[in-house]
Amino acid sequence: MSAIALLKTEQNGVEFYTIETTGESGISLSGLAKLCGVSPSTVSRLGNTLVTSEAPDALKAFTEASYTLLRNDDRATVNGIEAGNLKIYRSKFCITVISHYASKGKKEAIFSLTKFAEMGLESWVQSITGWKAPDYRQDLDRFKSEILQALADRTPEQRKALPPNEILHSSDLPPDVQAANRAELRYLMQPGSRTYRNIQNSAPIYDRLSEINRESPES
Structure with missing residues (x-):
């Protein structure tokens, strides 16, 4: 048995x-x-x-x-x-x-x-x-994808027009996907940015982003 x-x-x-x-x-x-x-x-x-x-x-x-x-x-x-x-x-x-x-x-x-x-x-x-606990992982993945795409689409001129804490330099968007994710996470977790303030309103997403940011090895 x-x-x-x-x-x-x-x-x-x-x-x-x-x-x-x-x-x-x-x-x-x-x-x-x-x-x-x-x-x-x-x-x-x-x-x-x-x-x-x-x-x-x-x-x-x-x-x-x-x-x-x-x-x-x-x-x-x-x-x-x-x-x-x-x-x-x-x-x-x-x-x-x-x-x-x-x-x-x-x-x-x-x-x-x-x-x-x-x-x-x-x-x-x-x-x-019929309530089920929300799957914040899906929201997080979608959120990250949208933000990374939006940042990648910005021209150098558009970046120059942003406040300093909103700027993501082109060198922070390498073609390597993992490196791009690390760059995007560093951007997301900058205190003072609009994105940072928005995700703070969703504690599960903010906590998960912080966790991933800590786990991500430096390039």
């Missing part, structure tokens, strides 16, 4: 996992306990009640197979590294457990439940309205 590839991220001591091929997600035992404001052993005991009549009503619908992300005999890798036995609770079970402890007045659970509810509602409304 091939190993299940898991992606893992840790934030504030809470370990989050996602199965790379399916997107199914969950939280570690210790992470879930921290979100609930209880000890890991308390969460573990709660899970053990699922096979008895003592399980809280909200948890009775779960079985061991449905509340853990991995079965006992599953092999797994975490961020590409072979992992041992992992106790990872499925997201749906996690939110039910958090709700259970929130109803008992656990402040950490109430806080966690509120945050997850806010995130879930936001995603739910976005899916209903």
Whole structure:
């Protein structure tokens, strides 16, 4: 049996996992306990009640197979590294457990439940309205292409008429495409230029331009 590839991220001591091929997600035992404001052993005991009549009503619908992300005999890798036995609770079970402890007045659970509810509602409304995160890379590529073409089309006389910080010398437009891109990026990132002021109004584009400018090797 091939190993299940898991992606893992840790934030504030809470370990989050996602199965790379399916997107199914969950939280570690210790992470879930921290979100609930209880000890890991308390969460573990709660899970053990699922096979008895003592399980809280909200948890009775779960079985061991449905509340853990991995079965006992599953092999797994975490961020590409072979992992041992992992106790990872499925997201749906996690939110039910958090709700259970929130109803008992656990402040950490109430806080966690509120945050997850806010995130879930936001995603739910976005899916209903059809909203998708904009792809700023396409805008950036188009923006760069338009600016470079506009600069290349300027005559020496037109350049002389520009303010000093708007001038791109003809020597900065070599035929080499990568060198031209570096020249254009240096031009874009000159403080005071009209282009610089415009792209500052779009933080994602400005940040990406700055990043590319830092990554671009000098010719």
